[in-house]
């Protein structure tokens with residue numbers, strides 16, 4: 001019986017580390033064709049080689065999600081190589097915590113560009129193909145921070161709230177095209193995400209928070225596989241998960 005993952009063409013942004021890499025590995029293991037996007041092209045190329053070496057099908061395409069053209073090129077490359085796109089995972093993201101009064105405006109801009117505009121560019125690139133196919137699945141990565149607001153997390157939380165709003169609007173709009181939409185909102189997962197925080201106090205607080213109980217990235221990969229593997233008439237709209245020991 002089909003797992004509804006095998007042979008699906010899955011485009012993943014932010015596939016060079018953390019959640020994106022873990023999803024690429026699990027989905028490839030379960031028979032999906034994975035198309036990997038990120039800026040660190042050496043990492044996605046070696047991941048694609050590794051997955052291909054194990055009998056999978058994988059393609060790496062250098063992609064900066066702040067460029068609409070590059071995101072379009074990523075999705076176009078998937079369709080050119082494999083004739084369709086079944087799943088778009090808008091996963092690339094950046095978390096740079098700091099209190100607003102520090103005025104780290106460049107970091108606010110970066111998070112808005114990657115976490116909001118990057119997701120919109122992913123939708124813009126995938127949607128026309130999925131409309132024509134009359135099938136597809138768009139998975140957007142939000143966060144517990146898309147449900148809560150924390151001090152020093154204001155802009156990051158705003159971007160992750162925006163991802164949920166965009167996803168819900170998308171869900172309603174794509175009904176005529178038989179397209180599924182899923183928001184995945186993880187709690188603390190051990191990845192490189194906290195390493196980009198430049199405010200020393202916020203960095204120390206987050207490090208302490210993650211050290212306490214962050215769970216491995218395959219928790220996210222299994223959530224993706226769960227949403228994808230449902231029958232095509234079942235649309236899992238959101239998965240919110242946390243480490244069992246995470247209170248907030």
Ligand SMILES: NC(=O)c1ccc[n+]([C@@H]2O[C@H](COP(=O)([O-])OP(=O)(O)OC[C@H]3O[C@@H](n4cnc5c(N)ncnc54)[C@H](OP(=O)(O)O)[C@@H]3O)[C@@H](O)[C@H]2O)c1
Pocket residue numbers: 013014015016017018019020037038039040041063064065066091092093094095114141142143144185186187188189190191192193194
């Ligand atoms: N880890 C957690 O606790 C957690 C919790 C909730 C939500 N999330 C969300 O999960 C997603 C993945 O994060 P992660 O935890 O796996 O962190 P990560 O290990 O730092 O991975 C982030 C990924 O995003 C990519 N990325 C960043 N800026 C990019 C850009 N401009 N263009 C293309 N790719 C870019 C990075 O690739 P390159 O640097 O190679 O471009 C990397 O592959 C993010 O959206 C994050 O907000 C994570």
